[in-house]
Amino acid sequence: MSNVLVALPVVLPLFAAGLTLVLSRHPGLQRAVSTLTLTAVAGIAAVLAYQADQHGPQSIWVGAWAEPLGIALVADRLSALMLLVSALVTLAVLVYSIGQGMTDDAESAPLSIYHPSFLVLTAGVSNAFLAGDLFNLFVSFEILLFASYVLLTLGGTEARVRAGTIYVVVNLLSSMLFLIAIAAVYAATGSLNFAQLAGRLDDLSPSVSLVLQLLLLTTFCIKAAVFPLSFWLPDSYPTAPAPVTAVFAGLLTKVGVYAVLRTQSLLFPDSPLTRPLLVAALLTMLVGILGAVAQSDIKRMLSFTLVSHIGYMIFGVGLATVAGFSGAIFYVVHHIMIQTTLFLVLGLVEHRAGSTSLLRLGGVARLAPVLGVLFFVPAMNLAGIPPMSGFLGKVGLSEAGIEAGGPLAYTLVAAGMTTSLLTLYAVAKSWSLAFWRTPEQAHEMAVAIQAEDDRSAGRVRVGPASFGRREMDEARSILDDTNERDLHQRLQAGDLPSRLPRSMVGATVGLVAVTLLLTVVAGPLFAFTDRAANDLLDRSPYISAVLPEELR
Amino acid sequence: MTANLTLVLTASATIGFGVYLMLERSLTRVLVGVVVMSNGVNLLILLSGGPAGRAPIVDDSDPRAMSDPLPQALMLTAIVITLATAAFLLAMAYRSWQLTGHDDVQDDVEDAAIRGLARSDEASDSYDLTLHSAGEDDAAGDSERAP
Numbered sequence: 001m002s003n004v005l006v007a008l009p010v011v012l013p014l015f016a017a018g019l020t021l022v023l024s025r026h027p028g029l030q031r032a033v034s035t036l037t038l039t040a041v042a043g044i045a046a047v048l049a050y051q052a053d054q055h056g057p058q059s060i061w062v063g064a065w066a067e068p069l070g071i072a073l074v075a076d077r078l079s080a081l082m083l084l085v086s087a088l089v090t091l092a093v094l095v096y097s098i099g100q101g102m103t104d105d106a107e108s109a110p111l112s113i114y115h116p117s118f119l120v121l122t123a124g125v126s127n128a129f130l131a132g133d134l135f136n137l138f139v140s141f142e143i144l145l146f147a148s149y150v151l152l153t154l155g156g157t158e159a160r161v162r163a164g165t166i167y168v169v170v171n172l173l174s175s176m177l178f179l180i181a182i183a184a185v186y187a188a189t190g191s192l193n194f195a196q197l198a199g200r201l202d203d204l205s206p207s208v209s210l211v212l213q214l215l216l217l218t219t220f221c222i223k224a225a226v227f228p229l230s231f232w233l234p235d236s237y238p239t240a241p242a243p244v245t246a247v248f249a250g251l252l253t254k255v256g257v258y259a260v261l262r263t264q265s266l267l268f269p270d271s272p273l274t275r276p277l278l279v280a281a282l283l284t285m286l287v288g289i290l291g292a293v294a295q296s297d298i299k300r301m302l303s304f305t306l307v308s309h310i311g312y313m314i315f316g317v318g319l320a321t322v323a324g325f326s327g328a329i330f331y332v333v334h335h336i337m338i339q340t341t342l343f344l345v346l347g348l349v350e351h352r353a354g355s356t357s358l359l360r361l362g363g364v365a366r367l368a369p370v371l372g373v374l375f376f377v378p379a380m381n382l383a384g385i386p387p388m389s390g391f392l393g394k395v396g397l398s399e400a401g402i403e404a405g406g407p408l409a410y411t412l413v414a415a416g417m418t419t420s421l422l423t424l425y426a427v428a429k430s431w432s433l434a435f436w437r438t439p440e441q442a443h444e445m446a447v448a449i450q451a452e453d454d455r456s457a458g459r460v461r462v463g464p465a466s467f468g469r470r471e472m473d474e475a476r477s478i479l480d481d482t483n484e485r486d487l488h489q490r491l492q493a494g495d496l497p498s499r500l501p502r503s504m505v506g507a508t509v510g511l512v513a514v515t516l517l518l519t520v521v522a523g524p525l526f527a528f529t530d531r532a533a534n535d536l537l538d539r540s541p542y543i544s545a546v547l548p549e550e551l552r
Numbered sequence: 553m554t555a556n557l558t559l560v561l562t563a564s565a566t567i568g569f570g571v572y573l574m575l576e577r578s579l580t581r582v583l584v585g586v587v588v589m590s591n592g593v594n595l596l597i598l599l600s601g602g603p604a605g606r607a608p609i610v611d612d613s614d615p616r617a618m619s620d621p622l623p624q625a626l627m628l629t630a631i632v633i634t635l636a637t638a639a640f641l642l643a644m645a646y647r648s649w650q651l652t653g654h655d656d657v658q659d660d661v662e663d664a665a666i667r668g669l670a671r672s673d674e675a676s677d678s679y680d681l682t683l684h685s686a687g688e689d690d691a692a693g694d695s696e697r698a699p
Contacts, residue, residue, distance in 0.1 A: 159652045179593045187600035
């Protein structure tokens, strides 16, 4: 059952990356090539999702080696769905960044490097979702990481190099760990192919397979930013340009979650580690959201909610039931969309109002009503207000938890509700401070903080948080936000850009519409994720699609 | 599977050195650490292929006497990736030196803020200071902290 389509989502962006590099002197052509490629990938992913759903997993052995030897690419229901969602999101982000590139001035990213890196990143993400063996998964992680290193340090300003350092070192360490895991798996089983491993790992002694599982899970949990391996994320993501942060936040951590899900379901189905995984999910949710509540910058606040909501997905994976897996997959789809959308909206806010710091913003809803709506809808969706997809995803996971029963599962359901409420609190705080109060109020508050600061080196309370000079300086240095004036002063001076570029707004509106559409199609989507989860627990569709009869 | 003890010891020593260097502040040392460590990890991959044998060339020797070629292929890939990483890290260390005059991996921001608060013995962020003036506040904070 060899299907050439399976290889295309990886091959096309790689070729296009080379082509855009050659075309770096012709920005128009470059943009056309990248947009066309990603549109094609989205189309192929949709066809693959249909085929995987109707005819079972699609696979291809690359390079025409004898069957267990080559590199296998597999698109089962889960992979194909992830591929489709990631293709849609990357396409939207590309359109958005093209809009930004055409309007921003000197400080913006050099487009000639941006397009090839972005396409390589897409190829890496696609390859990670399709990889049929551990080493190929390692290579795809490296592909996407390398592209992400470049994108994160674009322009090479001090703040970005600083954030990049942490990000690169952490990821290098996790790559080393992954290689050690691969060596151990190969020594223990003599294979790296997922389908072959599925059979062979079952025969290992429990202690050996526990070591292998721990190694793999640790690696993937670093990528997915699961507590306590999540501290690198909020420091490195917010400094990048808005579209880069958006695609990182949407996709890269989800690749880690996908790898955890694959490991848990295909390689170690009778895992002794589900309880530790559930505890990690609990801590990820709570610690992450408490971090989000304390932030004074919307970008950092969203980075913390990103960490926190990874906990929901790990919760579903840790339950290891059909309902749990299904809920986790649905939540991954929802969260990729919503997190990307929110970061794109913040890019628009930064473009329009000059900052994303809650200390400087005020009255954005009056300044740009469309922007207000664009922020409000996905923010409420993230917090899980009915009837939007965030609410449905949380209901799915809670039902799975209650169905599984037991004190730990109930605790997690309760923690999920709490996290949802605290998310609502965090986004509502951002909304009321940045969008609802007037710029004058914001200015007065900032001046009061300044005065208080000068008089007593004391600190001033704004809502639930308190700020001092040091926090403001810190925030400024992290966020590469060199602008000293707040929104009120800029309004007085009248040097704000009067309108937003149409393609940036268009891409964001498109993504917001898709997140709302997720609510409408939630029924069929849940049916699809149920089938995908059944496949995952059954394992045989995947194995029989990859390996010929005699090798199983 | 039997493993070669010399290789195991070499690999563990190399990885140990690598980890030690990676814990250093300077990005250049981290880079050296990464390179050293990756060599150790590559030895581990080599080990996973089982005992050494004849060159794995078809028709050259008996397949049962050949060494396993797959780990060697994996190692090659890993070496190439490490090379690229080293190049990128070097570029970044240089850029960091250009901008700041050093190439240290810097503190976590939140960490630094908390340490700053601890040094000046201030209350935490959520402590309500608007109700008191600065002087009284410190006293109140102290008495609360020492019951």
